[in-house]
Structure formats: structure tokens, C-alpha cells
Amino acid sequence: MAIQQMPGNLQEMWRENRKLTLENLLIFIVLSNFYVYVTETRDRSDVISYSYESLLSNRVEFCNAFFRDIGLSEDLVELALSAMAEDSQKNSGLGKDFVTKVS
Secondary structure, eight states, X not given: XXXXXXXHHHHHHHHHHOXXXXXHHHHHHHHHHHHHHHHHHTTOTTOOOOOHHHHHHOHHHHHHHHHHHHTOOGGGHHHHHHXXXXXXXXXXXXXXXXXXXXX
């Protein structure tokens, strides 16, 4: 069961406060995952995040910064941008043509 995979302090908290409903278990599991994330990243000031919106607003600038941050040559940005021109979800429910029709 998922409770056994949790850190000891969270297992104890579950035993003390549990209500045997699926909703309570799911909420507790989700919150436990947030707890693990927060404790893992608490002392990490080097965590870098990227937003999809930033990519959409300026693909070239975003890719240059991203490649620089992860240590890849910026010479590869053009190749990455050419790959974005293709619809990787073509002929699926997430393809550009289908999404355009729906919206």
C-alpha cells in the first residue's frame, strides 16, 4: 500500500488522523508528494524551471537560454527549432489540425 512507501513521520501522521475513505487517502498521498518535493528542494537554490509559455513567446531566445543552462552547444538550437516545426502528434487527437478544429 502507498502508506508504507511514505516517510516515517508521514506514516505516523496518517495513523493518527486517518479516516478510511478513498478521498482522504488520495488527498494525503498528493500532499505527501508535495512534502517530499519541498524537503528535497528546500536547500537547493540551483533549481531552474522553465515555462511552456516562455517557449511559446520566444522560441529562439528560450532555446538559446535552455541549451546554455544545460551545457549544450547553442549551435544545436537551429536543429531543435526545426524539429518543432513538425507536428509530433499528427493524426492523433492532440494534433494541430484536430485541436484547431475543436477550438
